Amino acid sequence: MKAVTIDALRPGDQLAKPIIDAYGRILLQKEVIFTQKLIKRLKEFNFRYVYIEDALSEDIMPQNIIDEQLRVEAISKIRQTFKIFDQYNEKEHKQYVLERSVKEVQETVNEIINVVNEHDEILSIMSDIFMFDDYLYNHSVNVTVYTLVLARELNFSERQIEEIGIGAMLHDIGKMHVPKSIIDKPGKLTDMEFEVVKEHTTYGYEILKQFKQIPQAVANCAYQHHERLDGSGYPLGLKESNIHEYAKIMAVSDVFDAVTSNRVYRNAFLPHEGLEILYSGSGTQYSQEYIELFKRHISIYPNGSYVALSDGRKGIIAHQTKVPDRPVIRILEEQEHEIHTSQVYDLNLAFNPSVVITECNTTPS
Incomplete structure (x- = not known):
């Protein structure tokens, strides 16, 4: 799954993780298909982002120490x-x-x-x-x-x-x-x-x-x-x-x-x-x-976030390493061109010290 901002959410996107309120009530169930009306309601309630299903990041899971x-x-x-x-x-x-x-x-x-x-x-x-x-x-x-x-x-x-x-x-x-x-x-x-x-x-x-x-x-x-x-x-x-x-x-x-x-x-x-x-x-x-x-x-780049790298590549945070600011990136784009799904790969920044994250957002550019 990947995290997207509410502004980047589109009708037809599918919710990958239930949204609950602070009383434990489920507001939206997993697998709900977003409509324009639902997206508008989330904006009205000041939600920041949601996790949606995505074929290229289906194995990426949010990492929260507190359930x-x-x-x-x-x-x-x-x-x-x-x-x-x-x-x-x-x-x-x-x-x-x-x-x-x-x-x-x-x-x-x-x-x-x-x-x-x-x-x-x-x-x-x-x-x-x-x-x-x-x-x-x-x-x-x-x-x-x-x-x-x-x-x-x-x-x-x-x-x-x-x-x-x-x-x-x-x-x-x-x-x-x-x-x-x-x-x-x-x-x-x-x-x-x-x-x-x-x-x-x-x-x-x-x-x-x-x-x-x-x-x-x-x-x-x-x-x-x-x-x-x-x-x-x-x-x-x-x-x-x-x-x-x-x-x-x-x-x-x-x-x-x-x-x-x-x-x-x-x-x-x-x-x-x-x-x-x-x-x-x-x-x-x-x-x-x-x-x-x-x-x-403390990890400052949460799993599922979309990032840009100093060498022009872009992708999604796949998982954490022992170094919080050097996670593993699922590379989806090189030099402003999307990579074919068969060529998508993971890059471990812990082993690539010359490459740094230059931008982090919860939505692709």
């Missing part, structure tokens, strides 16, 4: 927890409700930790497709997965890994206090609106620090994930030595997922563009060590 069932369960737990924490009042709510919610978050994080520990291969970007309205919760899952991969590679203790996992899962809980009209505004925020958005870090910290079941380090994840090494971040303008290490790690995961996700006010950047954004702030805003670690363990 759909676990992701849906995690999103459900995050949604429920955000609401309980945000609305909790000790005079109106029973303590056991809060304790149960904290335990469920902990259990979900440990499930993801187990999955991450079982997969030593390169982690593909989070390419499952969910509806835009659930961005906040899906983003929280993605940031958790990315952060746990980095924590594992940094040889954190079991306690530290669990703490940073819970911190990542709850890092945006303060956005429950930001007016939805601002969160969902399609245009550029005014200076005053942006100041309101920035308050989500403080709101999140205030929510989490009041509960004894939540470690201080977890509350700091909510408070400091927008702080930057050079002091240009918020809410306190902390500099490198004063920023909690968990927050420095999460900053890399948070920014990458945020810029590579579709938002109401802009289209998503491609994964390699997201990495370039991180590198533009390497050593000044973000830790260079953690960016390099991210690059070594």
Whole structure:
């Protein structure tokens, strides 16, 4: 199968992978034939791309470390927890409700930790497709997965890994206090609106620090994930030595997922563009060590994506190698001419260092 942008989708194309929403409901079944009406509906719901059947890439499969069932369960737990924490009042709510919610978050994080520990291969970007309205919760899952991969590679203790996992899962809980009209505004925020958005870090910290079941380090994840090494971040303008290490790690995961996700006010950047954004702030805003670690363990060219190479060839990402930016390419075009189906071949960039990917998109040119 191959990934194509919604704009490149054509009537008659056949869906290769079911599309589900963040509640686990199937929106479109596998093998559905797209019509103009269906394509229009996907555009209205801000879908970024879909996987379609293709004879030349029928053996290419998306590589997701988190299966759909676990992701849906995690999103459900995050949604429920955000609401309980945000609305909790000790005079109106029973303590056991809060304790149960904290335990469920902990259990979900440990499930993801187990999955991450079982997969030593390169982690593909989070390419499952969910509806835009659930961005906040899906983003929280993605940031958790990315952060746990980095924590594992940094040889954190079991306690530290669990703490940073819970911190990542709850890092945006303060956005429950930001007016939805601002969160969902399609245009550029005014200076005053942006100041309101920035308050989500403080709101999140205030929510989490009041509960004894939540470690201080977890509350700091909510408070400091927008702080930057050079002091240009918020809410306190902390500099490198004063920023909690968990927050420095999460900053890399948070920014990458945020810029590579579709938002109401802009289209998503491609994964390699997201990495370039991180590198533009390497050593000044973000830790260079953690960016390099991210690059070594997170695939920025997902299977099924269409790419152009420096020697003029074009093709589809067939599968990953041990080097994230050197995948295997199914070559479909040479010097602007399509190759006959009988002559299509795979090129392993790990063994061809002189050839580099110059463009990545989810649709052929």
